[in-house]
Amino acid sequence: MKIGLIVYSKTGNTYEVSQKLEKNLSEAGHSVNIERIEIDDENQRDLSKIRVKSPPGISKYEAIIFGAPVNAFSLCPEMTVYMSQLPTLKGKKIACFVTKGLPLAGTGGNQAISKMKNLCESKGGSVSGTGIVIWNKDRDKQITNMADEFNKLF
Numbered sequence: 001m002k003i004g005l006i007v008y009s010k011t012g013n014t015y016e017v018s019q020k021l022e023k024n025l026s027e028a029g030h031s032v033n034i035e036r037i038e039i040d041d042e043n044q045r046d047l048s049k050i051r052v053k054s055p056p057g058i059s060k061y062e063a064i065i066f067g068a069p070v071n072a073f074s075l076c077p078e079m080t081v082y083m084s085q086l087p088t089l090k091g092k093k094i095a096c097f098v099t100k101g102l103p104l105a106g107t108g109g110n111q112a113i114s115k116m117k118n119l120c121e122s123k124g125g126s127v128s129g130t131g132i133v134i135w136n137k138d139r140d141k142q143i144t145n146m147a148d149e150f151n152k153l154f
């Protein structure tokens with residue numbers, strides 16, 4: 001299956017996870033392409049002023065995995081802006097994951113995933129797999145488990 005791994009990553013953590021997912025999914029026989037979202041001004045926090053540079057297109061993919069960090073107990077604004085501008089997601093297989101720093105429950109992981117799901121649904125898509133990677137807690141095991149789950153979907 002042709003899979004697009006579309007990620008936003010400010011400090012590299014989410015990108016690193018996407019590279020591990022790429023390796024795992026490629027080994028399972030998929031054709032995987034990572035596309036990293038870039039922003040005009042990385043310091044811009046005002047949603048209405050965030051501009052995505054050459055937003056990655058999705059039409060060439062049968063399946064898409066969106067990945068982003070948690071910011072301020074929710075989805076980071078950069079991914080929110082990118083996903084809000086997507087065309088229809090009808091007919092695509094979709095999974096979403098986030099990375100986060102805080103290990104405690106209630107610190108934004110589920111909130112961010114819900115937001116990603118809602119954004120996908122608002123574009124006619126439905127999310128069949130999700131994952132949350134807590135950065136400083138058995139990270140490799142969490143990533144392997146998530147890759148195994150995503151492999152079952154595609």
Ligand SMILES: Cc1cc2nc3c(=O)[nH]c(=O)nc-3n(C[C@H](O)[C@H](O)[C@H](O)COP(=O)(O)O)c2cc1C
Pocket residue numbers: 008009010011012013014015068069070071072073074099100101102103107108109135
């Ligand atoms: C501005 C900012 C806000 C953050 N807010 C949260 C948060 O609410 N909850 C959490 O668990 N981690 C939070 N983090 C930690 C990041 O989610 C975590 O380091 C993530 O893995 C960074 O991903 P990246 O390297 O791909 O940008 C925050 C980090 C930054 C810079």
